[in-house]
Amino acid sequence: MLYRTLGRTNLIVSIIGLGGGVFNRHKDPSITLEKAKEIIEFAVSKGINFIDIGKEYDEMFISQAMRKVRKKIHVITRSEARRAEEVERDVEDSVRKLKVRPAVYELMINSIEELIMMEKNGAIDTLRKAKSNGKIGFTGIFSHKIEVLKEAIKMNVFDVVSTLYNAAHRMAESIFPLKRKYNFGFVAAAPFATGILVDPKYDESIRTPASELMTAENALKFVLSSPYVDATVIG
Template identity: 30%
Template sequence: MQTRTLGNTGLATSAVGFGGIPIIRLGRDEAAALLRHAVERGITFFDTANRYMDSEEKMGQAFAGIRDKVVIATKTGMRGAKEALEELELSLTRLKTDYIDLYQPHQVSNPEEFATLMGPGGAMDALVKAREQGKIRHIGITSHSLEMARKLVATGLFATIQFPYNIVETEAAAELFPEALARDMGILVMKPFAGGMLDDGDLALRFLRRHPDLLVLAGCDTAEQVDQAVDVFSGDSVWTEADAAKAEGYRQELGSRFCRRCEYCQPCPQGVRITYAMMYRVVAKRMSPAKAVNFAGATMETVRECVDCGECATRCPYNLPIPEMLREYLALYDSHRQEAQ
């Protein structure tokens, strides 16, 4: 397994880390077994968040007795001191630990949020005090906005930056990553599979392995996925012209206007299954019309309940025009229904 030293933190970790969202789909014992398997295969960095349902609790169960063998990162979405500290204490309890290796204000994507975070009564002062008390070892930050992420890096206040990077979303490599490295920051890569839109996990991970300064967070819910991630970041790896051509094919297919399945848009007050409906374009490209309709029919029928309130779009970190896109996909679905009859 390749290793990384996470910026100036001194934390030595595996080059691929474990993203904690997918384990919310697993039972507690099943999740604990998977996390232990990841440790046995050499993964030492585990990333979760207070809001990832019971992900923290599952990690707490899995790492009982081996806390010193893993590096744990978690997050808060709160910008105020009181609320952030409440989430920190809850995370410590759930994770069954008395310290967090890396604590990150999550999804700071506009100047107003940053001003609240840093201002009087903001979370940052509270987190610095928690670090002085030993409850936090290092403070990082995450964002989905490239412009904001660069501003966060420029402050020099954070040990790490976590940002999306994958075959399709490559903008960070030009300026954000070099700027972070110049400040000796650790770089955590989220969305390595573009929110599940890249169905060739081996290709997606080998693309990222070419960057020796990145710690890649691969979300896994099976032992096979863990093994694939470990195998890619162990031994030799070659990036071929055929790989580059396939990667370009994904870029042409997805463009920049696609859902990353972060689910910040949910829940919909009308019951629309937004996340899965937003995948219909890709589903339709990979299946016949009849199969696409059969596969996604129940989801696409919920789109008819959309009242175009726009609430989902205000919560999207990628600023996607979600209601507009849902209408497009519903029209495509309806055309496929007619074709399949």
């Protein structure tokens, strides 16, 4: 396993992280605690040292699954909280359930309007205070909207930025020049485009013309070949 520095956090992370989607029992009720333990412990045995989850998943379930390797793994989690009191509540709840200080705590922000509102109502400042008080390691933002990320990065509050980036979705490249100035950590989500790039079950009308050449290995190589990508997440 190779490792990179996650921007200005100075955390050393594996270039591949474990995504929490595989543990989403709402989508896959068959996932058992034993299976989740097996997945996490296998990932750690192969050198993976961070897991990317969120409050939309069952943080307590995941915490139980990573009990044996909790000290070996950085946890990135996130919240859809919009107000200061909600951010404070969610941070406290995550720490209680995970039984570990999240290495990075991200806010999911979907529009410029939300970003402005959360800056004005103290939600973003509450996250910053959680970092200052040692409840979380670093602040982060996740968004599917590149225009939101551009504005958020310029606020210079968020230590880590996460968004979709793969061979079929390259919009994130427009924020890469900002990384040189602000030195935020960048985590690329969905390197396989939720399977569309590499899974033959998808209809040919959905897949790209280069699909025949796009193996999982090539999809990962594309994402990780960028000097601006610190890590990507699978699962």
